[in-house]
Amino acid sequence: MSTHRSQLWAGRFDGGPAEALQQLNDSFAFDRRMYVEDIQGSRAHVTMLHEVGILTAEERGQILDALDEVEEEMASGRFEATAGDEDIHTAVERRVTEIAPDAGGKIHTGRSRNDQVATDLRLWTKRELVELARLVLGLQTTLLRRADEAGDAYLPAYTHLQQAQPVTLAHHLLAHAWALSRDVERLSQTLARVDVSPLGAGALAGSSLPIDPERTADLLGFGNVFDNSLDAVSDRDFVAEALFDLSLLGVHLSRIGEELVLWSSAEFGFVSLDDAFSTGSSMMPQKKNPDIAELARGKAGRLIGHLTGFLTTLKGLPLTYNKDLQEDKEPLFDACETVRLTLLALDGMFSTLAFRSEVMAAHADNPYAAATDLAEFLVKKGVPFRTAHHIVGRLVRAALAGEGTLPDLVAAHEDLGPEAAELMTPGASVANRTTHGGGGQESTAKELERFRSSLDAARRRLG
């Protein structure tokens, strides 16, 4: 059969497609990854076609058998594509019709590739987002375990990348873990909007045949069915939303990556990376590089690019289906794959790295890090905070000018004295901060329990 006659829409055409058109137009190379969903959608469709009396039981049986065979060919890599297979839908229909020539010609009854592609992509996205959310839970579980193991260890926390106040290491690790909880929540909320079946919208306006969109939605496990056929075939909000969720997740992973880059440097020395999760230099024998952390940082750019690129594609598209929409798949596939790999690598990196809590503590015990505690000591004695801030600020200034160490100056100060100087002994500052959600050991212990139950709840929700 010539390429031309095997084209689904060949009837209306005299000649075959130009090579240049085919190369730009064809999506089979990337949308074949949805073959499971495409075949699943076809099974539901022909089942429904039989139920409403459009297909005989025999025709339905022949098509279902042919679909099984095509699925097997696709899964085993034995499927042989032909030049006319412009996309996954075309390829599957072509092959089904080869296997079951008479019944196969009826598979596309009451259906268009426009509702079909939207159905496939929603099914694919549903499965993928659940899997990614589970991987996020996996990374959170690792962070929680490391936080648990960190015990009372503490480090300086930073603002402006300047040492600010000491906090427990567990509190710091959980800060990232809580941000990831919002990502899981966001993915779940997006899933609710992905979970709408567009099948039965036809090309754009439904059908004169007695098809049953509610039934196919049910068969495919969708929670909802479309309300408007025009919207059903043109809506790609779910792709944009998924790309946003993955971008923000990617931004969170990039912040974690950047911290690991800093922490593994000789200047910080807060962590040492496991060999399996570090790389070397081709020239400098002494190097051990945090490539995974850098890639976690770098991949966010690519994810944000996919989001802005796709929003730009959607912008200004008139109703309904336009071929521009074929640009939905590559960014989505790539974003999912990128996030999947990054989550797995960061999880491995966190599972295996060693925290150097003695280095962290040495930095955190810098007396200046207790300056806020000194001001709060004065507040407890009735000094207005602004005045207290000023008094301590003057002492810090004097210490920096070489008039004495800060502890000595504090001990000698009439409003502060030796009791206040105690606040600068190692570990005192962090232990003294006991408020809700704060960075001291007592608060962190409660936070760990809250996080554990919120993670358990998220796990139960995802099933």
Ligand code: ARG
């Ligand atoms: N490959 C197409 C896509 O990904 C499928 C829909 C084609 N529809 C059409 N009317 N040409 O969007």
